[in-house]
Amino acid sequence: MGTVADESCGAEFHEFFERHYAELARLAYLLTGDTDGADDLAADALVAVWHHWDRVRAADHPAAYVRGVVANMARSRIRSAVRERRRIALFWSQSSERTDGPDIPVVIDVREALRRLPFRKRACVVLRHAFDLSERDTALALGISVGTVKSQTSKATAELQRLLGTSTTTELVGGRPRWTI
Structure with a gap:
């Protein structure tokens, strides 16, 4: 059974989530260009924030803090995707014939x-x-x-x-x- 403080903290986070989730998902989409991944990224950022909610809610600008979390997670995902594309390109360039055509x-x-x-x-x-x-x-x-x-x-x-x-x-x-x- 949770305490009144736990319930209050949970309600406060729920209100924060409801108020900022759509904005964070939109930010994630604009940073990554991935519609499906944007919702996941926003949710992952909010889960990470929930684990440190006492610190986040005490911050001067909790929404700005969470935007930073989204930006950092987006940067990590972009870097991972770039590394994966490079590995795939390296694999295929060694195993198949290349054709260079203009991509305009x-x-x-x-x-x-x-x-x-x-x-x-x-x-x-x-x-x-x-x-x-x-x-x-x-x-x-x-x-x-x-x-x-x-x-x-x-x-x-x-x-x-x-x-x-x-x-x-x-x-x-x-x-x-x-x-x-």
Whole structure:
């Protein structure tokens, strides 16, 4: 039988979960580009947070802390996927004939452009523009300085302009609307 404090803590976490799960799943999707894995990633992050809920709820910005957990887990999953792709590519390149043909996409959409950005740039631009976080909140979520957020967001925006064109990028980040990707 649980104590009143345990029940209160559980209810508080449940409320936090209900309030932030969809946002965390969306963040995971924008960082990884994997629809199915995004829900799992958000759930895994919340399970990890539950194990340390006393510390997390005492933090100045619990939601920012959990966004950082999602970002770190996404980074780990991306790195694992890249390593796996390299192993598969190495295996197949040794066992089959290679054909080099141009791989030119007809249309580059926003999600594809985001996937092309390095993780930190992608995380900064997604948190700043898709989630409309301040530079300070983005820095808190990613565990980096505000100056790094500014430079990475600027570089990411320039890269998106190169990939998508100036008018599309201005439409997405110029007026700082919340993206609904």
